[in-house]
Amino acid sequence: MTSEKIPKLPKPYWRDLELPSFEKLTENLSVDVAIVGAGITGITAAYLLSKEGVKVAIIEAGSVLNGTTGHTTAKLTAQHDIIYDELINHFGEDKAKQYYLSTSSAIDFVENKINELGIDCDFSKEDAYVYATTDQTKSKLQTEYEAYQRLGIPGALKDTIPFNVQVKGALAMHNQAQYHPLKFLRGLLDEAVKSGCKVYENTTAWDIEEAETDQPVVVTKGGKRVTCKHVIMASHYPFYDKPGLYFARMYPSRSYAIGIKTDKEYPGGMYISADNPPRSIRSTPLEGGEKLIIIGGEKHKTGQGEDMMKHFEALEQFAEEVFGIKEYAYRWSAQDLITLDNVPYIGPITQDRENVLLATGFKKWGMTTGILAGHILTDYALGRDNPYKELYSPHRFQADPDLKKVITANLDVAKHLIKGKIEFVPKDPDELVAGEGCAVTYNGKRAGAYKDESGKMYIVDTTCTHLGCECEWNHAEKTWDCPCHGSRYSYTGEVIEGPAVQGLDLLEEA
Structure with missing residues (x-):
């Protein structure tokens, strides 16, 4: 039985404050750097670039600072569990020292900006x-x-x-x-906007077109086009993953x-x-x-x-x-x-696409690595060197443990893909009580049903739109979660987290 003390609905402490709001993108746009994602990496990069006179636009699928950045414990530390002995063994002492120095530099950046900008x-x-x-x-x-x-x-x-x-x-x-990350990043975002950065909420990036002119174009779900010199994918999971296969x-x-x-x-x-x-x-x-x-x-x-x-x-x-x-x-x-090796991927999506940049794989320590990523990606966009580029390069490969982990991870994916397809689902939607959700049989096929507290029913196709795994019901947050690559959807089918960019089909609402 659920505890009587537990709050009925999930709510992060950090989001319990007033944040700025922005309009949806309604016209085509041309900028120097297009940033997809208004979390810690995107806002840090936008601040740094706009302060150097770069024309920047942030595109956010939801509202600013409502992703993983707003759902953290907000420890600003280079102590990322027990990791330094492992780093020495897999990368050597020099790179292990770089990891410490790079993540420590994020703490210094936060402290310096707090003092410089007067951020409480x-x-x-x-x-x-x-x-x-x-x-x-x-x-x-x-x-x-x-x-x-x-x-x-x-x-x-x-x-x-x-x-x-x-x-x-x-x-x-x-x-x-430690700090309040949203109060800090709200201060950075205010400064970026004052320096000319444009921000667009409720604007979902759908695809990237890479033209021969070396001017990538971010295409939104609504068909708007953002032409730029560089794209920074700061969307937690890279929404554009065709060339890099980051899901694997x-x-x-x-x-x-x-x-x-x-x-x-x-x-x-x-x-x-x-x-x-x-x-x-x-x-x-x-x-x-x-x-x-x-x-x-x-x-x-x-x-x-x-x-x-x-x-x-x-x-x-x-x-x-x-x-x-x-x-x-x-x-x-x-x-x-x-x-695979517990170090984030920060840099070009592939070795031959240096104008499409990403930052992902922060392993629960995005308060430091997210800020670090904003600095590294800014240097990529400006054609500058950065002492930590090689360490975080998405194209590195450490044979141990990478090879073992890639095999293990993808065997797990295959197991859940097959399990979802052959699973027998005996329950009928009419059997649900108010507040319940689960996999059901609908028109002879597997589907997902949720009955809200008022008795209204929502039935969705549970097949993940990323690679076809079957999503499972998350009772605590009323979502459909994919066990293969982590896409998450609301009970009405909208995408909450990628890699999926397209929602689940809503089969019935009654």
Whole structure:
């Protein structure tokens, strides 16, 4: 049974503020750089480019800052779980050091812009901790600390963390930060608009035409055309994926977060567990001196796993045990893309298409890598060098672990593709109760039905419009999620997340 405390509808804390709104694109446009996506990467790139006098337009399918950027835990850190020993083994010490320096530069950028532009966004310097609850993971922390020492990363091993959690040890990375990402990015967007950047909401990019004139054209769902010198795909998943086949080189993962109030005093710092199920802990200030405790965790491949509401319930139980819940104020989830080697893809979509750029695969750490991506893509668009281009190049290939992971990931896709096609669905739409959704048999074929609280029925074709997998019902968020490549749709069939750009067919609404 669902907890009585849990908010009925998902709502991220970060979106609980006033954001600017913009008109839909209604005419053809010509700019220097077209940016698809108004999240952290797109807005950072738009700010940097517009400040250099570049003519920029942002095209956003929904509203600004409503994607993954608005559904984060907002840790601004270079401590991306236990990763540096792995980076040294797969890339070498020089590249591992570059990873640390590049992600740390994002923290410096945020702090500098806050001071320069006077942005009030609840920024604070904090130590970040990854903690172990098993002896096996404790030994990994020791190895990771040795990697810190080799790379010159300021850190320390600890025996405990200041919570009622039984741990075997923790590894601190000093001088990290946290902030309110939407308050910060709203400030950057305001500055970009003042410098001439145009922004268009409710404008879905549908395709890219690459002409012989070296002037790519972004074609919108409404048929409008944006001609430019460079396209930056900052849409989380690259909506234009024909040349790069990125769907075969990443997998989507969902995670969850809740925001609670408690009577206990928060001791400071940001925390994440190295063991499963993952747990993330931080706080953020509220008006009146209160703090909101943000607890994240749980993870599974999109469209796969148990009833999604159980993940929120698991976080609630953890929060009750560790803090005691005075008020359960917010709950939300996020979708992240994970690359084969755990390093984002930032750069040209293919080696011979340097005017079509992308950033994707942030592996839950987009607060730093998203800002970094905005800088790298700006340098590509301006024809400048960047010291981190090679590390994040989408065209790198590390034989280990890339080859093993690409085979494993695509075998998983094949399994779910076949399962969806042969699955027997005995339920009839008329059997649903109010508030229920599930796969049903409709006119002799598999379909998806949802009956809202008023009793109105929505029946959709559950075949994902990306590559034909069958979507599964997500009870916690009332969506249809594809288990193969992570496309997500509303219960009426509209695309919420790519790679799909075309919605599910609405078969009946009654």
